[in-house]
Amino acid sequence: MVSERKKTEAEFKSVTPDMETAPVADSGDAADDPAIWIHPSDPSRSLIIGSNKQSGIAVYDLNGTEVAFYPVGKINNVDVRQNIPLNDTISIDLVAGSNRTDNSITLMEILPGGNMEDIFVRPVLSGLKEVYGFCLYFDRQNQQAYAFVNDKTGLVEQWRLFGTDDLKLDAELVRTFRGGDGQLEGCVCDDDLGFFYLGEEDKGIWKFNAHPDSTSTGTLVDDMASSYLKADIEGLTIYYGADGKGYLIASSQGNNSFAVYRREGNNEYLGTFVISNAPLIDGVSETDGIDVTSASLGPAFPNGLFVAQDGYNHNGKKLVSQNFKVVDWKKIEEKLKLE
Numbered sequence: 001m002v003s004e005r006k007k008t009e010a011e012f013k014s015v016t017p018d019m020e021t022a023p024v025a026d027s028g029d030a031a032d033d034p035a036i037w038i039h040p041s042d043p044s045r046s047l048i049i050g051s052n053k054q055s056g057i058a059v060y061d062l063n064g065t066e067v068a069f070y071p072v073g074k075i076n077n078v079d080v081r082q083n084i085p086l087n088d089t090i091s092i093d094l095v096a097g098s099n100r101t102d103n104s105i106t107l108m109e110i111l112p113g114g115n116m117e118d119i120f121v122r123p124v125l126s127g128l129k130e131v132y133g134f135c136l137y138f139d140r141q142n143q144q145a146y147a148f149v150n151d152k153t154g155l156v157e158q159w160r161l162f163g164t165d166d167l168k169l170d171a172e173l174v175r176t177f178r179g180g181d182g183q184l185e186g187c188v189c190d191d192d193l194g195f196f197y198l199g200e201e202d203k204g205i206w207k208f209n210a211h212p213d214s215t216s217t218g219t220l221v222d223d224m225a226s227s228y229l230k231a232d233i234e235g236l237t238i239y240y241g242a243d244g245k246g247y248l249i250a251s252s253q254g255n256n257s258f259a260v261y262r263r264e265g266n267n268e269y270l271g272t273f274v275i276s277n278a279p280l281i282d283g284v285s286e287t288d289g290i291d292v293t294s295a296s297l298g299p300a301f302p303n304g305l306f307v308a309q310d311g312y313n314h315n316g317k318k319l320v321s322q323n324f325k326v327v328d329w330k331k332i333e334e335k336l337k338l339e
């Protein structure tokens with residue numbers, strides 16, 4: 001007898017990577033979580049920002065070349081938001097992450113050319129025992145930015161980010177709540193619809209209201225009882241389509257795949273894809289973090305892109321340090337017959 005899970009996995013759709021980044025500098029489990037920064041005037045100069053959880057933040061261009069590295073500490077997860085207001089007239093692009101070197105939230109500004117510099121007035125020290133997963137939230141209705149950080153015991157902190165008089169960023173803790181019973185990590189916020197999605201690694205995907213004054217009771221979007229998810233749940237990301245539509249995507253690490261759900265409504269499951277070997281680029285397995293954009297990024301990625309950490313990066317037969325793989329979004333959309 002073939003198990004239900006095997007039958008379902010046989011229906012997974014396969015796409016191939018179109019680009020891979022340079023390997024990270026550290027060996028072993030090092031690359032973790034990618035984020036995408038869109039260049040304000042020339043989208044072909046957009047950047048992939050990837051955490052190296054042993055040493056800092058690496059930055060890659062759309063050819064996969066490493067263009068910068070910031071040795072800011074053991075950054076586990078990283079996230080980006082653009083045009084975050086510091087005051088009534090000045091906005092910045094923000095890259096932020098959970099920093100396990102000093103158990104803090106690292107806040108950096110991405111300058112218009114793509115260089116990054118610190119923008120916090122003081123270290124934002126978490127009250128969690130050990131910071132782990134991380135994501136940003138920009139509440140579009142009241143133009144307020146927040147950071148969510150979580151830990152391996154199931155706790156979540158929400159921080160409000162605000163500009164200071166000298167045009168830096170500071171943060172205040174606005175909510176601490178239980179996000180699950182076990183180890184948490186991957187998370188993502190829907191800035192328009194006001195949701196915070198959270199992966200409990202051996203259980204499933206939770207959905208909370210992202211506003212700090214709301215109830216902290218989550219609803220389970222999906223769990224391991226489904227025939228297509230297999231622990232751990234790792235990275236989560238949102239594809240922003242028009243009119244509040246789009247997709248929620250989850251890394252199902254235990255079967256090396258990516259589950260796609262409807263962004264709106266009750267997050268209906270739409271299908272799963274895997275990233276297989278291309279002639280010159282190896283496929284993707286045991287993925288931690290992921291990100292996606294619907295924005296056109298110039299001639300190389302006119303239909304947006306999906307980026308995933310690869311747990312085992314082979315160059316030919318040789319296993320080298322981990323990296324990030326990029327797929328033209330159009331291929332995923334066509335394979336899964338997304339509208």
Ligand code: CA
Pocket residue numbers: 029286287288311
């Ligand atoms: Ca890993």
Ligand code: CA
Pocket residue numbers: 033034035077078079134135289290291
């Ligand atoms: Ca991320």
Ligand code: CA
Pocket residue numbers: 185201232234
């Ligand atoms: Ca994990």
Ligand code: CA
Pocket residue numbers: 282283284285310311312313314
């Ligand atoms: Ca691989």
Ligand code: CA
Pocket residue numbers: 020281282313314315316
């Ligand atoms: Ca490779």
